[in-house]
Amino acid sequence: MSDRQAKIRELAGAALAEDRVDYFIGWKQGINSSEAIPAFVRNADEVDQLVWNPLSHHNLTAFLKRKMPDPPNARIGVCVKGCDSRTLVALLQEDLVDKERIYVVGVPCDGIIDRRRVEKEFADEVVSISFSGDTVTATTRCGDSKDFAKGDITFDHCNTCRYPNPFYADDMAADPVPEPEDRTPMWGTIEEFEALSPAEKDAKLADAFETCIRCFACIHACPVCVCWDQCVNRSRRPALVGQRVDTKENLMFQMVHMFHVAGRCPSCGACDRACPVEIPLYLLHRKMNKELYDMLGFEPGVSLDEKPAFQTFKLDDPFGEH
Amino acid sequence: MRIGVFVCHCGTNIAGTVDSRGIAARAAELKDVVHTEDLLYTCSEPGQSAIQKAIIEKGLTRVVVAACSPHMHEVTFRRTVEGAGLNPFLFEMANIREHCSWIHDDYGLATEKAYEILKMSVAKVRQLEALVPNEVSVNKDVLVIGGGVAGIQTALDLADAGLKVTIVERETTIGGTMARLDKTFPTIDCSACILTPRMVDAAQHENIEIMAYCEVDKVQGYVGNFTVDIRKKAAMVDWVKCIGCEICMQKCPAKAPDVFNVGLAETKAIYIPFPQAVPKRAAIQVEHCRWFQQGKCKVCERVCPADAIDYEQQDEYVQKEFGAIVMATGLDVFPWEQHYHEYGSGNIPDVISGLQYERMLNASGPTSGHVVRPSTQGIKGQEPEEPKTVVFIQCVGSRDESVGRPYCSSVCCMYTAKQAILTKSHAGMDTEVYVFYIDIRATGKGYEEFVKRAQTEFNVKYVRGRVSKLYEDVIDGSRKVMVRGVDTLLGKQVEVAADLVVLASGITAADGAAQLAQKLNISYDEYGFFKESHPKLRPLETNTAGVFLAGACQSPKDIPTAVAQASGTAAKVLGLLSRDKLKTSPQIAIVEQNRCVSCWKCVEVCPFSAPQKQEQRDGTYLSHIIETVCQGCGICVATCPVNCITLKGFTTDAIIDQIEELLLA
Ligand SMILES: Cc1cc2nc3c(=O)[nH]c(=O)nc-3n(C[C@H](O)[C@H](O)[C@H](O)COP(=O)(O)OP(=O)(O)OC[C@H]3O[C@@H](n4cnc5c(N)ncnc54)[C@H](O)[C@@H]3O)c2cc1C
Ligand code: SF4
Ligand code: SF4
Ligand code: SF4
Ligand code: SF4
Numbered sequence: 001m002s003d004r005q006a007k008i009r010e011l012a013g014a015a016l017a018e019d020r021v022d023y024f025i026g027w028k029q030g031i032n033s034s035e036a037i038p039a040f041v042r043n044a045d046e047v048d049q050l051v052w053n054p055l056s057h058h059n060l061t062a063f064l065k066r067k068m069p070d071p072p073n074a075r076i077g078v079c080v081k082g083c084d085s086r087t088l089v090a091l092l093q094e095d096l097v098d099k100e101r102i103y104v105v106g107v108p109c110d111g112i113i114d115r116r117r118v119e120k121e122f123a124d125e126v127v128s129i130s131f132s133g134d135t136v137t138a139t140t141r142c143g144d145s146k147d148f149a150k151g152d153i154t155f156d157h158c159n160t161c162r163y164p165n166p167f168y169a170d171d172m173a174a175d176p177v178p179e180p181e182d183r184t185p186m187w188g189t190i191e192e193f194e195a196l197s198p199a200e201k202d203a204k205l206a207d208a209f210e211t212c213i214r215c216f217a218c219i220h221a222c223p224v225c226v227c228w229d230q231c232v233n234r235s236r237r238p239a240l241v242g243q244r245v246d247t248k249e250n251l252m253f254q255m256v257h258m259f260h261v262a263g264r265c266p267s268c269g270a271c272d273r274a275c276p277v278e279i280p281l282y283l284l285h286r287k288m289n290k291e292l293y294d295m296l297g298f299e300p301g302v303s304l305d306e307k308p309a310f311q312t313f314k315l316d317d318p319f320g321e322h
Numbered sequence: 323m324r325i326g327v328f329v330c331h332c333g334t335n336i337a338g339t340v341d342s343r344g345i346a347a348r349a350a351e352l353k354d355v356v357h358t359e360d361l362l363y364t365c366s367e368p369g370q371s372a373i374q375k376a377i378i379e380k381g382l383t384r385v386v387v388a389a390c391s392p393h394m395h396e397v398t399f400r401r402t403v404e405g406a407g408l409n410p411f412l413f414e415m416a417n418i419r420e421h422c423s424w425i426h427d428d429y430g431l432a433t434e435k436a437y438e439i440l441k442m443s444v445a446k447v448r449q450l451e452a453l454v455p456n457e458v459s460v461n462k463d464v465l466v467i468g469g470g471v472a473g474i475q476t477a478l479d480l481a482d483a484g485l486k487v488t489i490v491e492r493e494t495t496i497g498g499t500m501a502r503l504d505k506t507f508p509t510i511d512c513s514a515c516i517l518t519p520r521m522v523d524a525a526q527h528e529n530i531e532i533m534a535y536c537e538v539d540k541v542q543g544y545v546g547n548f549t550v551d552i553r554k555k556a557a558m559v560d561w562v563k564c565i566g567c568e569i570c571m572q573k574c575p576a577k578a579p580d581v582f583n584v585g586l587a588e589t590k591a592i593y594i595p596f597p598q599a600v601p602k603r604a605a606i607q608v609e610h611c612r613w614f615q616q617g618k619c620k621v622c623e624r625v626c627p628a629d630a631i632d633y634e635q636q637d638e639y640v641q642k643e644f645g646a647i648v649m650a651t652g653l654d655v656f657p658w659e660q661h662y663h664e665y666g667s668g669n670i671p672d673v674i675s676g677l678q679y680e681r682m683l684n685a686s687g688p689t690s691g692h693v694v695r696p697s698t699q700g701i702k703g704q705e706p707e708e709p710k711t712v713v714f715i716q717c718v719g720s721r722d723e724s725v726g727r728p729y730c731s732s733v734c735c736m737y738t739a740k741q742a743i744l745t746k747s748h749a750g751m752d753t754e755v756y757v758f759y760i761d762i763r764a765t766g767k768g769y770e771e772f773v774k775r776a777q778t779e780f781n782v783k784y785v786r787g788r789v790s791k792l793y794e795d796v797i798d799g800s801r802k803v804m805v806r807g808v809d810t811l812l813g814k815q816v817e818v819a820a821d822l823v824v825l826a827s828g829i830t831a832a833d834g835a836a837q838l839a840q841k842l843n844i845s846y847d848e849y850g851f852f853k854e855s856h857p858k859l860r861p862l863e864t865n866t867a868g869v870f871l872a873g874a875c876q877s878p879k880d881i882p883t884a885v886a887q888a889s890g891t892a893a894k895v896l897g898l899l900s901r902d903k904l905k906t907s908p909q910i911a912i913v914e915q916n917r918c919v920s921c922w923k924c925v926e927v928c929p930f931s932a933p934q935k936q937e938q939r940d941g942t943y944l945s946h947i948i949e950t951v952c953q954g955c956g957i958c959v960a961t962c963p964v965n966c967i968t969l970k971g972f973t974t975d976a977i978i979d980q981i982e983e984l985l986l987a
Contacts, residue, residue: 072942095922226921230964235917238965238974260963311926311961 004107005052007173008079011105015077017044021103024077025063027056034129034138035115038063052079052173053131054150057112059270061087062223064097075101079173081109083157085166086266087223090301092168093308094264096226106169108177111150111158116278118153121146157269157282160186168304185299187290189283205251211277212250218281219257221274224264232256254284262288263309266301325447326357326382327440328373330364330389332419339423340436345388348437352444356380364389370402377406384447388416388440409452411908411971416443438984445983449976453908458950460546461645462899465490467538467838470498471517471881472873472888473650474524479892481529485899488642489524490552491534495599496521498652499874502582504683504691506881507740508772514598514686521600534601539639541647541841542931544951545868546904548644556635557605559592563630566602568594570622570631578610580688584655584678586696587688592622597686604630646868646895647842649852650888651835653874656719656727656828665718665792665825671697672709672803672820673792675827676737683744693749695821697801709821711754712745713805714738715789720828721760727849731828732878735763738826739773742782755782756818758789758807766882786811792823829878843929844869851877862891866953870894909971910952911959917966918944924958924967933958 012024028039028049036055041047060078063069069076080088085106091097113136119126124140131137136153139145151159162183165176196204216234219225233241233253241256242249257271265285272282292298295318298309329346331337346360357380361369364387376382385403389395392415400410418436426432464480466473469491477487489496500506501521503513524530533552540551576591583589591611594604604622612619613633623631655677659668666673672695674682685691689699694706716738720731742755757776762784764770776782789807796802802819809816831850839846844864845853852875855863862870872888873879879887898904913924913933924933924945930953936946947958947967959967965974 094926226919227964228919230917230919230966232963232965235964238978307926311923 002052004173005050008052008105008107009047009050011171011173012041012050012077013044013047015103016041016047020075021077022074024050024103025060026050026079026105027052027058027060032127034126052107054111054113054136054154055115055129056081056107057115057155057273059084059087059221059223059268061091061097062221062270064088064091064102065223065226069101073101075103077103077105079105079107080166080169081107081112082161082163082165082167083109083266083268085168086163086301087268088301089168089304090224090264090266090308092304093301093306094311096224104166104169105171105173106166107173108165108175109158109161110164110177111154111161113150113153114155118148121148155269155273156188157267160188163302167302185290185293187286190287190290193283193287206247208279208283209250209254210247212245212253212279213277214245214250214253215276217274217276218254218271218279221270222257222261222265223268223270224261224266225257227260254281258284258288261285263292263298263311264300265289323354323384323448324356324380324382325352325354325384325386325444326373326376326380327352327355327359327444328364328369328376328385328387328389329358329360329418329440330369330387331360331362332389332423333363336389336419336423336436339426339429339432340418341429341433342388342436344433345437345440349440349444352441354384354448355444357382365395365398370398370405373399373402374406377403377408382408383412384450385413386416386440386443386447387413388418388436388443390419391415391417391421409454411453412447412450414443414447414450416440442980442983445979446976449973449979450971453970455905455908456949457903458546458906460899460902460904461548461643462486463488463642463644464646464648464895464899465538465548465550465642465644466648466650466872468492468498468650468652468832468873468875469496469524469532469534470650470652470873470884471500471520472652472875472884473498473648474520475885475888476648476650476872476892476895477524477530478520478527479889480895481524481527483892483896484529485896486529486531488531488533488644490536490538491532492537492555493595494535494557494603494605495595495601496524496532496534497596497598497600499677500881501596501598502584502677502684503680504685504687505740505744507736508766508768510740510743514684518598518600521598525600532601534603535605538838538841541843542951543643544906544930544953545866545898546645547950548647548868550642550644550647552640552642554638554640556637557603558608558611558631558633558635559604559606560630560632560635561601561603563628564603564626565628565630566594566599566604567627568597568604569625569627570604573621573625575619575621576610576612578607583681583688584675586674586678586681606631645899646870648870648872648891648895649838649842649844649864649875650872651832651838651875653829653878654832656725656731656830658718658825658827661725662718662825664790665715665823666794670792670794670803670823671695672794672801673823673825675825676734676741677827679741679824680737683741683748691748693745693822707821708749709753711818711820712742712749712756712822712824713789713803713818713820714742714755714757714824714826715805716757716759716826717788718825718827719830720826727828727830729849729878730763732763733880734826734828735759735761736766736769736772736880738824739764739776739782741824743776743780746780746782751780755780756805756820757782757784758787758805759784760786760788766880785809785816787816795819829874832875835875842866842869851875862887862894868898906950907954909954909969910949911947911954911956911967911969912949913945913947914966914968915944915946917964919964919966920944921963923961923963927957927961929953929955929957 015021024041027036030037118138128139134150136148327349329342331342343360346358349358403413404410422436463486466489469489535555539553542549570592574590574592577588578591580587580589582595592606608614681687698707764773787808787810791806795804805818835850854861870891872891873884932952935943959969
């Protein structure tokens with residue numbers, strides 16, 4: 001793990017020193033060792049702040065979206081995990097990122113841990129998380145400490161991950177980790193949802209979306225959501241989504257997001273992780289992805305020479321058969 | 323705002339199921355509606371006058387007509403309101419016929435639904451704005467895709483009228499299917515004798531350019547102003563130098579399958595399909611050439627007196643501008659081998675297709691016009707055997723749901739009768755000829771008489787019934803194709819031991835027709851035949867303005883019909899291009915640039931490449947839709963995630979108002 005961290009620092013340092021990038025985006029320690037946050041490194045002598053550990057969950061490609069780079073023509077270095085590289089491919093498919101202006105460091109990934117699961121084990125605030133082999137040790141402000149097996153607290157989507165190695169990168173921070181041979185997606189909870197009756201589905205969605213506070217963290221974190229302050233959910237042009245925060249309007253809001261990223265969402269889970277009230281947004285997008293996969297055999301962001309499913313069509317596309 | 327509402331009875335078409343008078347009266351309650359009226363036939367002269375009268379007398383500023391589909395009469399009524407001085411785009415049509423009266427039978431409920439449709443249209447008409455069409459200049463050159471008899475006819479008619487025509491033909495010669503036929507029904511005149519002079523006329527016409535061995539690669543633009551990329555396929559022969567002497571073909575040592583003769587013979591790797599080819603130019607089939615495959619040979623280069631061989635030749639692309647495009651890509655023969663396993667899947671040598679038989683009958687064909695059993699050909703020291711019993715089977719790949727071809731190919735009954743007659747004249751009157759058929763369709767001029775002649779004068783035995791199986795057997799020492807079928811008139815099984823079986827394989831669209839249709843944005847049916855704009859009223863036009871149809875690419879046709887249609891199409895094109903300027907529809911999409919987030923989805927989805935990435939002063943890019951290119955299809959409008967594209971005359975606000983009128987009011 002620290003090998004990868006060292007390599008990231010080395011590659012970032014070289015890119016900055018040789019003036020191949022204006023800045024480099026990686027992960028660094030947050031307020032304390034219990035979290036990692038995005039880092040923007042502008043000088044080669046600052047690369048030591050970069051870290052790599054199972055807390056490095058942020059999908060940093062969200063900073064590459066059109067209009068986000070500052071200045072717009074900046075040359076940017078960026079770290080991607082396997083899943084993040086799918087986003088990058090999705091953005092490249094749509095010409096939303098300029099290939100010439102990015103320098104990509106790929107990081108083979110062994111899975112990211114769900115910090116929320118750790119937090120829930122304590123009454124007190126977690127202030128430190130350390131790793132030793134497959135053991136994760138969390139310690140709170142009052143000194144409570146507990147060991148976890150890493151596999152028990154990794155994200156669900158990491159447990160079913162089929163692309164742990166970035167497949168788009170200029171340089172790699174390590175040799176590839178073993179990959180599953182069978183890349184058929186596993187849908188798990190989606191299939192449980194599909195088995196429900198319409199009334200049960202309604203109830204489940206209502207229950208899940210009731211608590212949204214319209215903070216818009218989900219769509220800001222989403223790397224393929226592109227509308228910014230013109231988002232119909234905020235600009236209200238046209239007035240499709242009401243200002244009123246209630247279950248129906250919340251659901252409408254998320255449906256709009258789902259349709260805007262349909263065929264483009266590379267299942268990174270950033271929306272889900274960003275939501276402060278723990279709405280399982282990922283389920284909605286994964287459901288759409290499953291529909292697409294079942295109907296067209298299409299997976300967003302896995303091949304550079306494909307177009308997003310809804311921006312193209314093939315003669316033999318099946319319609320209405322599903 | 324002063325809205326007038328006119329509700330049509332359409333005789334009893336609407337009024338039989340919907341209370342037209344009642345809903346007209348109720349519409350008076352709607353906001354801004356100042357005049358309502360019900361009319362027996364709104365599209366008739368009295369109906370249209372009533373609208374105009376009301377506009378003038380009541381000072382109407384918007385009009386809603388509740389009647390049939392806008393496909394039918396939107397244009398009519400736009401003209402009507404314009405005639406009374408109103409902007410034609412301040413008009414809205416409510417479809418209460420196709421969407422209501424024709425599909426329901428409960429009078430009360432249908433009336434209620436019709437009223438809701440009407441209310442929605444009133445909600446929409448309030449949001450409409452006056453629109454003014456643009457004018458664009460027109461390019462008067464015409465592209466004809468496909469150089470069969472239909473394409474040639476259209477080209478000649480247009481060229482005679484003074485227009486410049488380019489024929490793009492994907493083979494090395496024009497002529498199409500007809501060039502491969504022997505004689506033509508019902509007159510039994512020689513196909514080549516009537517076609518080749520026309521081919522030469524086309525080649526020599528000062529207004530026609532033939533681009534053979536070329537394919538359409540890309541089509542951009544719109545009616546009056548198409549930009550077409552054409553790929554000139556590498557023939558490995560410089561056609562400017564080639565004189566068509568055929569010496570290369572004679573000397574070339576490499577054999578290749580002869581597509582022109584439908585595999586009945588072999589040709590050479592360097593070939594000219596037939597002696598009367600136009601243009602008469604050689605081309606190398608690279609996959610069969612020794613030089614390309616084995617790096618040895620170059621015989622053609624050595625023997626060519628014109629120094630025309632060029633092994634380095636590459637595909638070339640040219641771009642040309644046209645005002646109109648005529649599709650004339652014709653037909654292909656149904657690939658029966660892939661579908662009819664009960665007929666031997668093409669593995670029984672003495673079972674051939676109708677088109678192969680045409681080649682066999684032809685004096686310049688592979689057997690010099692002798693009818694022979696293919697199984698006996700090419701055996702050393704033995705003359706090919708002439709068949710004594712010939713069986714024709716009709717509807718192979720036509721009217722057969724089990725192979726996905728429910729339609730009638732329309733020419734097979736007739737060409738089978740023709741071939742049956744020719745069999746007798748080539749192989750002798752004593753030849754036994756059977757025709758298995760389902761029905762005989764002989765609807766053209768002189769056609770029924772022709773079939774009768776085959777039956778009476780030529781004693782061709784017509785057996786009504788399908789053949790269930792063909793298989794080979796040896797009977798009295800000689801090899802036969804056993805034809806097992808049923809005679810449905812006698813209700814008996816029949817079995818014929820045949821020497822030769824000819825399948826009247828049906829007609830399908832040209833290979834690649836669907837892909838071509840996509841390049842031109844025209845519709846096609848599940849078989850690849852191009853769709854006309856309206857089967858009765860606009861049979862020569864497609865739904866894309868400026869793109870027309872000629873010949874068998876639209877549906878199976880015989881030569882007289884294909885040629886008649888081709889001339890009709892020429893008249894349509896002339897009508898279009900007789901104007902110097904064309905009005906473009908103002909119902910197009912427009913980007914509100916200050917809200918565009920440059921996501922390029924509009925650029926990606928537009929079938930006409932109307933949205934462009936337009937550079938702004940600060941070096942960033944925003945979407946901009948080129949007015950004259952946009953066809954108003956609305957795809958980008960639905961796609962733009964921030965909703966910053968508006969389709970004029972079809973705004974999002976108007977649609978929301980319609981929905982609200984339905985759900986909330
Ligand atoms: C076995 C048989 C016998 C027949 N006998 C008779 C008869 O006796 N009497 C009669 O009236 N009719 C007969 N017909 C029907 C007749 O062949 C057609 O009516 C006629 O050929 C239609 O002409 P066309 O120009 O529409 O198509 P075609 O003759 O098929 O010509 C189409 C041309 O377009 C070209 N093309 C196709 N795709 C492309 C492309 N993508 N780009 C560029 N070029 C392209 C083709 O190479 C071809 O040259 C017979 C048909 C068959 C199959
Ligand atoms: S919708 Fe969620 S999972 Fe999909 S790309 Fe956006 S943030 Fe990632
Ligand atoms: S992050 Fe969660 S709370 Fe915030 S807007 Fe999205 S769904 Fe609602
Ligand atoms: S409406 Fe939009 S998608 Fe349709 S032609 Fe116009 S620009 Fe293209
Ligand atoms: S789809 Fe809309 S936002 Fe995106 S580029 Fe086109 S006009 Fe702009």
